[in-house]
Amino acid sequence: MKKQITLLSGDGIGPEIMESAKEVLQVIAEEFNHDFIFHEHAIGGNAVDAYGEPLPEETLKAAEEGDAILLGAVGGPKWENHPVYQRPEQGLLKIRKSLGLFANLRPIKLIPALIHASPLKEEIVAASDIVIIRELTGGLYFGKPSERRDNGNSVVDTLSYERYEMERIIEKGFETALSRRKHLTSVDKANVLESSRMWREIVEEKAKKYPEVTVEHVLVDAAAMKLITNPASFDTIVTENLFGDILSDEASVITGSLGMLPSASVREDGLGLYEPIHGSAPDIAGKGIANPLGMILSASFMLRDSFGLEVEANAMEQAVNEALEQGYHTADLDVKDGTLVSTKEMTDVVIGSLSARSISDDICYM
Numbered sequence: 001m002k003k004q005i006t007l008l009s010g011d012g013i014g015p016e017i018m019e020s021a022k023e024v025l026q027v028i029a030e031e032f033n034h035d036f037i038f039h040e041h042a043i044g045g046n047a048v049d050a051y052g053e054p055l056p057e058e059t060l061k062a063a064e065e066g067d068a069i070l071l072g073a074v075g076g077p078k079w080e081n082h083p084v085y086q087r088p089e090q091g092l093l094k095i096r097k098s099l100g101l102f103a104n105l106r107p108i109k110l111i112p113a114l115i116h117a118s119p120l121k122e123e124i125v126a127a128s129d130i131v132i133i134r135e136l137t138g139g140l141y142f143g144k145p146s147e148r149r150d151n152g153n154s155v156v157d158t159l160s161y162e163r164y165e166m167e168r169i170i171e172k173g174f175e176t177a178l179s180r181r182k183h184l185t186s187v188d189k190a191n192v193l194e195s196s197r198m199w200r201e202i203v204e205e206k207a208k209k210y211p212e213v214t215v216e217h218v219l220v221d222a223a224a225m226k227l228i229t230n231p232a233s234f235d236t237i238v239t240e241n242l243f244g245d246i247l248s249d250e251a252s253v254i255t256g257s258l259g260m261l262p263s264a265s266v267r268e269d270g271l272g273l274y275e276p277i278h279g280s281a282p283d284i285a286g287k288g289i290a291n292p293l294g295m296i297l298s299a300s301f302m303l304r305d306s307f308g309l310e311v312e313a314n315a316m317e318q319a320v321n322e323a324l325e326q327g328y329h330t331a332d333l334d335v336k337d338g339t340l341v342s343t344k345e346m347t348d349v350v351i352g353s354l355s356a357r358s359i360s361d362d363i364c365y366m
């Protein structure tokens with residue numbers, strides 16, 4: 001299979017973890033006889049430096065034309081005081097909006113080897129298997145242009161949604177729940193926000209179309225609490241943009257580290273942008289110690305969901321599991337009696353597991 005993959009490494013640890021994902025994908029391509037062609041483009045702070053804007057036109061064009069997009073992370077202290085249009089994060093928001101990637105899928109599944117890596121008790125995290133379906137192109141992030149008024153003493157951000165925007169993400173929530181354990185938790189703040197009351201109405205309407213799915217409404221503050229006291233009570237969560245952003249970073253604690261979680265941002269026709277949920281981690285950038293697994297798992301997510309390469313995606317995920325079972329871990333993971341490794345070493349261990357797997361397959365075939 002021949003695929004054109006747009007690589008947007010971004011800033012901070014972005015290029016370090018992207019290198020890992022690229023190396024692992026190259027091994028997959030060799031072993032399974034695929035042709036992955038990588039096209040690297042600028043986004044975020046490095047694009048501001050080189051082009052004066054965080055999402056150059058040529059990057060957007062390449063992203064639209066390729067078969068799938070892999071993104072590292074954007075942002076960092078260097079650009080913190082730039083005007084809004086030159087902030088790295090605006091590049092990320094713009095690519096999501098311009099490509100219409102309205103649904104962000106954030107699976108949170110405990111890898112058994114990391115059961116002790118979470119600060120939460122083993123019996124609490126043990127059965128966690130959740131997917132957060134986060135609305136990605138509306139809400140507070142995309143309201144009327146935010147503004148400061150009255151000499152900077154007053155400020156406005158606007159939370160606005162169109163009905164169709166809520167309908168399509170809520171549908172995605174039901175469809176996802178249907179393909180899983182058929183339980184949907186809709187998270188909102190309907191006791192305060194009008195937008196949440198409309199959201200709840202739409203969830204109730206859609207529920208009639210999905211009688212097999214049990215639906216529960218949970219207010220976001222309570223959901224934040226339940227997520228770490230009883231994560232096993234969740235299956236599929238559907239929620240608006242900002243709530244989904246916050247809850248998914250919180251949920252990463254279940255898996256042992258923010259560095260473990262992948263995500264997919266998709267639209268109806270299947271074009272997908274795959275990225276870890278974490279940011280550019282300026283505090284560890286350049287040290288070669290970042291956890292590459294969220295990025296590698298984002299690449300396997302791409303293989304499965306955009307290219308239909310189930311066997312290859314499973315092989316990659318299996319290799320990640322094996323590396324962790326052998327006790328290898330980066331510094332963000334609190335693994336007792338394990339082997340602390342760098343980003344590059346972790347990548348090599350994953351590649352080693354992948355290669356060992358294909359050698360044992362060869363032996364089986366002989």
Ligand code: NAD
Nearest residue numbers: 073074075076258259277278279280281283284290291332
């Ligand atoms: P962050 O996610 O970058 O980091 C939070 C903490 O988690 C840090 O201590 C960091 O070292 C650690 N961490 C994150 N990823 C890690 C990994 N792979 N391995 C090991 N440790 C990891 O969040 P932040 O510090 O609040 O934000 C830093 C910058 O990243 C900001 O500019 C922010 O806007 C940006 N950001 C970008 C994205 C994105 O591009 N998708 C997402 C979140 C934040």
Ligand code: IPM
Nearest residue numbers: 075089092093245277278279
């Ligand atoms: C994420 C990030 C982004 C978001 C920022 C950097 C705009 O936190 O992808 O989770 O809030 O969506």
Ligand code: MN
Nearest residue numbers: 245246249277
């Ligand atoms: Mn976030």
